[in-house]
Amino acid sequence: MRDSADRISSSSRNAFTFEFLRRIAERDEPLTAAEADVAGPWSVETMPGVGWGVFRAGEGAARQFRPHAVFRDRAVAHLFAAVLPGTGREKAFRLCQGAEGAGYAVEAGAGGGVVGYLALFDEPLVAAAHVVECLVRQPESLANLLEAAGGLALERAGAILDARVGGPGPERPPGMAAVA
Numbered sequence: 001m002r003d004s005a006d007r008i009s010s011s012s013r014n015a016f017t018f019e020f021l022r023r024i025a026e027r028d029e030p031l032t033a034a035e036a037d038v039a040g041p042w043s044v045e046t047m048p049g050v051g052w053g054v055f056r057a058g059e060g061a062a063r064q065f066r067p068h069a070v071f072r073d074r075a076v077a078h079l080f081a082a083v084l085p086g087t088g089r090e091k092a093f094r095l096c097q098g099a100e101g102a103g104y105a106v107e108a109g110a111g112g113g114v115v116g117y118l119a120l121f122d123e124p125l126v127a128a129a130h131v132v133e134c135l136v137r138q139p140e141s142l143a144n145l146l147e148a149a150g151g152l153a154l155e156r157a158g159a160i161l162d163a164r165v166g167g168p169g170p171e172r173p174p175g176m177a178a179v180a
Contacts, residue, residue: 086134
């Protein structure tokens, strides 16, 4: 999370006055501040000669804000824009330390109880599940992920989804059968 000096320095491009921002910065941040700082939405903008910048909504190169991140590759910038909102959220899942008969218990965050078991103690898997849970919860993040995937991956994923969802499907030109 940014410190109060970072917040106040951009006050000339803010709807709140410098004096108000200075006074509010003297207070302790609420528990929700970490999530609010990265909640987004995030946009990816070209930065000529540099790469692709990731900016918060309302900020951007045109308004002379410093990007939260800069990447050489546009797809990588979209990946980071997709996962940023989840970095401030409470973890969606927690892996319990001791193995039980069914394996290592995976609990839902915020006291949601056991949602499943893993045969092996795998913290990176549980962390990845948190990221994915955040992506599917936030349409803006999911859109950034899909844009990063590119056309070919979306075409292949679309065929898989169409086969899984089933049903009559869209009208196809005569002679073209649906691929199952």
